């Protein structure tokens with residue numbers, strides 16, 4: 001079955017935006033392949049891209065979108081402000097720079113990349129984000145790697161509740177507490193490293209579920225995210241996997257499959273604990 005962008009569910013955000021549930025993550029996508037990868041992804045049906053200042057490819061992602069010929073409003077672009085640009089003035093400048101690099105009229109979703117609790121500047125950074133919404137060049141604002149404690153402080157000291165919280169989330173790190181806090185506060189949960197960076201390829205339980213449905217392990221994990229209601233951004237630059245990873249809307253996991261995957265929650269991270277960074 002060929003995937004069509006209409007099959008990709010839209011998640012309603014508290015910002016009023018509707019965000020395609022599945023997008024392409026582009027961490028470690030080099031500048032040499034960025035433009036062509038975006039065009040290839042759009043060709044097979046992707047309409048959402050997740051980049052960051054850190055990834056050093058915003059220019060290429062923007063260029064790929066412009067060259068694709070799609071109308072701007074048909075594509076949803078997220079980028080993130082890096083840790084060394086926190087604080088009101090610093091973040092305000094960093095937002096302008098991101099807009100300049102992407103060069104696509106506006107940014108759909110802007111995130112604080114990490115809370116950096118030791119810097120303790122995220123409330124000031126958020127003020128810059130709130131102000132940027134007034135320019136119309138930023139359509140939605142959210143956070144990444146925020147624990148409930150960080151969110152509590154942010155919400156108590158600001159006017160706008162983040163539209164989403166992008167956190168490490170995969171079968172080994174299911175983030176029950178973060179997901180619960182997010183949903184109780186109207187914040188969408190987005191999964192980064194949704195495939196655990198490929199570490200589940202040989203997992204017997206996932207291989208068995210994949211065999212049962214005639215799907216791959218990656219498709220089973222992405223489908224698991226879809227059924228949990230997570231926004232999800234698997235990364236690949238391989239043309240076959242691009243198609244494979246978005247072809248997850250023609251099957252469903254059953255209760256038994258979901259129960260088996262729930263047992264894989266060991267708490268093992270692929271990235272840092274947000275309290276330890278910055």
Ligand code: NAD
Pocket residue numbers: 024025026027028050051113144145166167191192193194195196197198201216218219233234235236241244245271
């Ligand atoms: P991921 O879990 O998406 O894993 C990507 C890796 O999985 C690939 O490099 C490849 O090795 C493998 N893979 C992909 N498709 C496959 C398939 N069909 N079959 C077998 N293997 C496959 O890891 P990620 O890139 O770390 O995370 C995805 C995106 O999340 C990133 O590109 C980035 O946009 C975002 N991210 C955000 C943060 C943050 O702090 N906010 C941190 C890391 C990543």
